[in-house]
Amino acid sequence: MIAWALSGGGNRGPIQVGAMRALFERGIVPDMLVGTSAGALNAAFMATNPTAQTNEQLAQLWLGTKSADIFPKPRWLMILRAVFSGNGLDDDRARTKTYQRYLPPGVTTFGDLKIKLYLTAADLQTGRLYLYGDDPSAKLIEAALASSALPVVWDPEIINGHQFVDGGVIANVPISIAMDRGATTIYALDLQDGGPYTSKKGVIQIALHTIGVQTYQQALRDIQRAIDAGNITLHYISLGDIFNTIDLQDFGHTAEMIEQGYQRAKKYLENPTPNRLPGGKPGVLAPGEPAADPNTPPGAVPYQPRF
Secondary structure: OEEEEEOOOHHHHHHHHHHHHHHHHOOOOOOEEEEOOHHHHHHHHHOOOOOHHHHHHHHHHHHOOOHHHHOOOOHHHHHHHHHHOOOEEEOOHHHHHHHHHHOOOOOOEHHHOOOEEEEEEEEOOOOOEEEEOOOOOOEHHHHHHHHOOOOEEEOOEEEOOEEEEEOHHHHOOOHHHHHHOOOOEEEEEEOOOOOOOOOOOOHHHHHHHHHHHHHHHHHHHHHHHHHHHOOOEEEEEEOOOOOOOOOOOOOOOHHHHHHHHHHHHHHHHHOOOOOOEOOOEOOOOOOOOOOOOOOOOOOOOOOOOOO
16 A cells, blocks of 8 residues: 655645655555645645646645735734734634635545545644544544644644644654555655754744754654564655745745655655665664764763664
8 A cells, every 4th residue: 555644844835746746757646645734735635636637736726825825914913922812823714714725625524535644633732643534524624724733833723622733743754654554655755854954043943943853853763663664665755955944934936846846756766765764774773873073062972863
């Protein structure tokens, strides 16, 4: 069973659209889609009819999306809201309206989809990852909003009295979910940047980057789990360095993102190297002694995890 695992990535979601174009060109069609955050939006749309034509329709939707569709308030007002009255910079009203445009008429639940779809969300009260997709009556719009409620940026989604936020907080690249739901071949399209990173400035930037560092470590563990399983073919396609410094509210480079995502995935598919960790390491993370680093704090050494 072929699964596509689509990571979160905010307004860099079009990069995945370009990568999926390359997959379709190679005749690689998913039997299952698993998505988180921006990847949840892409996955939900593609699950309505997983074809190259649907992917091009998704590209047009991204090309038609403007910053005001997601962030209608001026930045100063969002900051005031977060400081004095909200649980984030904004609520979900603009996102709800925009997301509904992403779903074809008559498609409202998971049972309306052509293939299996799983979307992630994190429950702040239980600390657990929740998964939409097993219940065909679950509402797609509710799942998409919960999966993309990025902490700090948007208020948590309140569902049955619990606060749900972006599933990327726990599983930004949902490789393990695809494995646990029966996938044997997985194409992971990862939009997160694995570093090295530039210094961040400002409370919001540092908070978001902190989440990103945490979720990258989770992705490495998932990749290692797939390698250790022995019966999984994992194609991890790193897209994280493409437009990785773009402002979250900048929607002016969509066409370039689609093209660069396409070229990156096409290059990988011309010479695929499955079951490798980022950097090409075959199943062992950061082997050997750590290289000397002039920025290492006195008395500390870089940790060498062994998953």
